[in-house]
Amino acid sequence: QVTLKESGPALVKPTQTLTLTCTFSGFSLSTRGMRVSWIRQPPGKALEWLARIDWDDEKFYSTSLKTRLTISKDTSTNQVVLTMTNMDPVDTATYYCARGGYGAYDLDYWGQGTLVTVSS
């Protein structure tokens, strides 16, 4: 049974760095072909893809946010961490992590999401 769960602060101040952790079970990120992505969704708005890390430690980032994002993995604890620097109120959103599916660029299992509010 594949599960993912996001954790992190619910509230961050502008200019601070956000650190989110995705803890998963039911698969291993050291297995060939496995991938974990981060996606966010501002309240009432569309999904936005942020970053991805693959089993071989290859990393991909949103072009518009690349300078602010870092993704990493710890296969021993089944966790993927996303950091986003210089947070701004426009970064207020629900942040999801999701597993890459069979189609190479689809996301077949999602976490429940965690709402992050950026406010002073």
Add this chain to the structure above:
Amino acid sequence: QSALTQPASVSGSPGQSITISCTGTSSDVGGYNYVSWYQQHPGKAPKLMIYAVSNRPSGVSNRFSGSKSGNTASLTISGLQAEDEADYYCSSYTSSSTPVVFGGGTKLTVL
């Protein structure tokens, strides 16, 4: 502004069929068979409904089908049911910049 264009809303009556379009370019939808569709109920995480243009994950009803023609992908839901009322998002691999782009989402109302 999202990279992929979807209608803001569609509606249909129970039992009818509806189609949601997702228009991109030759750098994404038109150039690759990596289109996915997600269903999202209010307050819930998205759920994968279609991957690689027309493939259904295990457990997804065969009332959901996907296709593509040129730069436009489509999600068709047949035999509409009340539980299908949700937001639907398409996504695609893109060679132009960010590897994955989403559409702006379509709100499906079952009348």
